[in-house]
């Protein structure tokens with residue numbers, strides 16, 4: 001299927017584009033009343049994730065309603081730990097909770113390297129969504145980076161510090177490497193299945209990158225990210241490591257195409273560190289969308305000017321917050337799509 005709008009893919013590969021493409025992390029979600037309406041009829045978040053027709057429906061919503069240049073398949077990074085053997089519940093107001101965790105060698109008996117067949121609801125949703133998109137825009141597939149997935153598997157929930165997960169790195173580094181290796185193998189097979197099902201680009205989310213010191217980041221996170229991007233060669237790949245400024249030079253030397261920047265990262269500095277060999281993605285402060293549309297327009301233009309001629313995919317510096325006015329998200333998107341350099 002020929003894509004009618006392939007700006008995202010061309011920008012990711014460093015080819016010339018008529019204008020900067022834009023999508024929004026967490027665009028398929030609670031900012032849209034249409035999402036909340038679908039979600040309200042269900043037993044919970046997981047029913048939405050695990051029912052391909054419904055996942056497809058909410059994946060298409062931001063394409064139809066916001067006019068973004070890419071869809072991202074509706075799912076969650078936590079499907080991998082679940083397929084590996086640790087079931088999670090998504091609790092309203094609390095976030096994800098795992099009843100079982102990995103904190104000792106004995107706990108390894110609870111998990112296995114997952115097979116993509118265990119996540120067929122995701123690949124089915126991708127196939128269905130590709131059909132429904134009918135080439136309008138590319139479809140992004142994704143997974144969590146191994147360190148971020150490990151953090152949830154050890155901690156058992158979200159956390160400000162992830163100190164249980166960080167404790168394992170200091171007290172049982174061999175256990176950490178065993179689990180990270182298993183997550184990495186599960187993720188490579190899973191992402192390849194996403195590509196086979198039709199995903200046009202793959203993004204890795206390392207949401208908890210920012211809490212590790214440099215040497216540990218290299219040993220326990222970046223080395224596994226490198227392995228994954230080396231194994232995904234048929235489609236462009238994006239690495240987004242929140243808070244990991246010092247990871248930029250590491251990513252610059254990996255085989256990924258695009259590097260995501262959070263809103264704290266200085267654009268000028270990132271351009272210098274990364275060089276012209278990669279595309280940069282980001283990085284407007286998600287909270288800026290709480291201001292008025294005049295300010296949003298002005299700040300979005302300022303961001304575009306800072307990226308200048310550098311290879312760029314516009315996005316926020318992290319996922320959009322659920323209480324953001326969708327019209328303000330639209331203002332951000334339209335400002336980018338009508339910007340003339």
Ligand code: CP3
Nearest residue numbers: 025026027028029045072074075076077095096205207319
């Ligand atoms: O539009 C999209 O970006 C696609 C869907 C998507 C979701 N989660 C849906 C979701 C994506 C790409 C994710 C990734 C994800 N999930 C990350 C990495 C990105 C990041 O934000 O750093 C992480 C850390 C998770 C884990 C996760 N999922 C948490 C901590 C929570 C609870 C907090 C929250 O935002 O409510 C979720 C739930 C979740 N994932 C929701 C959505 C739309 C909200 C659940 C609901 O509708 O009730």
